[in-house]
Amino acid sequence: MTIPDDHPRASSLKTREKIIEGMHSKIVAEAGLIAHGRGEAYDYLLGEETPSFALIQEKVAVALLLLAEKPIISINGNVAVLCPEEMILLSKIIGAPLEVNLFYNRTEREKIVAKKLLDSGAELVLGVDAEHHTSIPELTHSRRVVDKRGIYSADVVFVPLEDGDRTTALRKMGKKVITVDLNPLSRTSLYSNITIVNNVIRAIPEMIEIAKELKEYKQAELEKIINAFDNNESLKSTLTFISERLEKLAKVELNKLKNIE
Numbered sequence: 001m002t003i004p005d006d007h008p009r010a011s012s013l014k015t016r017e018k019i020i021e022g023m024h025s026k027i028v029a030e031a032g033l034i035a036h037g038r039g040e041a042y043d044y045l046l047g048e049e050t051p052s053f054a055l056i057q058e059k060v061a062v063a064l065l066l067l068a069e070k071p072i073i074s075i076n077g078n079v080a081v082l083c084p085e086e087m088i089l090l091s092k093i094i095g096a097p098l099e100v101n102l103f104y105n106r107t108e109r110e111k112i113v114a115k116k117l118l119d120s121g122a123e124l125v126l127g128v129d130a131e132h133h134t135s136i137p138e139l140t141h142s143r144r145v146v147d148k149r150g151i152y153s154a155d156v157v158f159v160p161l162e163d164g165d166r167t168t169a170l171r172k173m174g175k176k177v178i179t180v181d182l183n184p185l186s187r188t189s190l191y192s193n194i195t196i197v198n199n200v201i202r203a204i205p206e207m208i209e210i211a212k213e214l215k216e217y218k219q220a221e222l223e224k225i226i227n228a229f230d231n232n233e234s235l236k237s238t239l240t241f242i243s244e245r246l247e248k249l250a251k252v253e254l255n256k257l258k259n260i261e
């Protein structure tokens with residue numbers, strides 16, 4: 001579908017189109033469309049732009065990734081179509097490999113998602129060779145299968161648009177988990193060490209810029225950034241931001257609201 005550039009919601013419609021095309025080419029799971037719709041609804045609550053608290057969450061996440069001994073970035077179908085080039089660039093800057101790890105129809109889609117990343121410029125994609133597969137204890141669904149060289153042995157796992165089950169399993173394995181999730185109340189958001197409440201489309205380019213800057217920092221400076229952060233407090237600020245924003249909008253006359261959204 002061709003979306004006219006002057007459509008008031010052109011950018012959102014173009015993104016939606018990417019997800020739909022991704023589903024037809026089996027990169028995105030059918031449930032990925034539902035997940036995307038849920039994300040869109042939460043993004044409305046943020047005003048579809050990055051709030052200041054998200055920039056802090058992103059900075060702490062980058063600091064932790066840079067300090068990690070063995071960081072890894074987990075890629076699912078939605079992320080592979082929404083921001084493949086950006087994920088590859090971030091992976092290069094912070095030195096964290098990419099691993100395909102899927103919830104739905106893993107065996108059928110895994111190679112298709114990996115190909116999307118390779119076609120977008122990735123040099124190495126983990127998670128696709130059966131000889132390197134192993135299982136995460138305590139998980140029964142397809143996401144339990146991970147790469148021994150990647151998620152299984154990593155100390156810090158970056159898992160955008162994740163399901164809560166795996167987050168808790170990874171935490172039980174002693175790993176630090178970073179996520180990007182527009183829903184601040186999802187199980188993933190609540191159980192991660194660092195939750196970035198932002199649209200992954202905005203968060204990853206911002207993290208790239210932050211990583212370029214933080215790469216020059218000394219270890220002690222990065223540790224200071226991490227030690228000053230508390231995910232529970234950060235989620236509370238997120239909820240306060242959303243509720244105050246809604247309260248403010250509720251006071252605006254409806255005609256004015258039409259110009260805001």
Ligand code: PTJ
Pocket residue numbers: 027028029031032033034035036037038039040042076077078082101102103104105161162163164180181182183186198199200201
């Ligand atoms: O490709 P697969 O098979 O691994 O499946 C991927 C999905 C996303 C379908 C799967 O992990 C899933 O079902 O996830 P959930 O449980 O629906 O959780 C997705 C979360 O991501 C929800 O809380 C959404 O609000 C959030 N979300 C959706 N789109 C975005 C987002 N968060 C940030 N940026 C987005 N663009």
